[in-house]
Amino acid sequence: MERIASFTVDHTKLRPGMYLSRRDGNVVTYDLRFKVPNSGDLLSNAQLHSAEHLFATLLRNSEQKDAVLYFGPMGCQTGFYLLVDGSRIDHAGAIALVQETCRRGAEYAGEMPGKSAEECGNYRNLDLALAKELCAEYGALIRDWNEEKLRYEA
Secondary structure, eight states: OOOOGGGGSOTTTOOSEEEEEEEETTEEEEEEEOSOTTSSOOOOHHHHHHHHHHHHHHHTTSTTGGGEEEEEEOTTSSEEEEEEETTTOOHHHHHHHHHHHHHHHHHOOSOOTTOSTTTOTTGGGOOHHHHHHHHHHHHHHTTTOOGGGGSOOO
16 A cells, blocks of 8 residues: 555654645645654643634634635644645745744634534633643744745655
8 A cells, every 4th residue: 555645754853843744736735743743742632622723713814814725633643734725825925824823823812713512512622721822832933934944854
């Protein structure tokens, strides 16, 4: 069987950051790695879920919302995938979008998006403070990120 692309990345060398995972036509997938793979330091279910609600809401309400195709957690609990329409936003724009989303998330003062039984099947484990903290931490990590840093380490 053919190995999928994400399994070809050496996870023993991977560090937190933002990476270009793949490009399929106009669909560009970014790997937003929050934790060090294989370290045992994983995002908790509440962290993943909370950050997903806040981050996805802010992305889909940004000026680049028409370029955002998908945002969701990785099964390995170390980060998220962001899929964008590469014909609408370039790499520098995607980096800036994630940086701005982190800033807005860290400063967010409203109610947790989607925190009701009608909006979410697991609304009880949403925690705005956790989401804001993750946004602040990741924002600090990628503050000076650039297109050259999007490459996985060889």
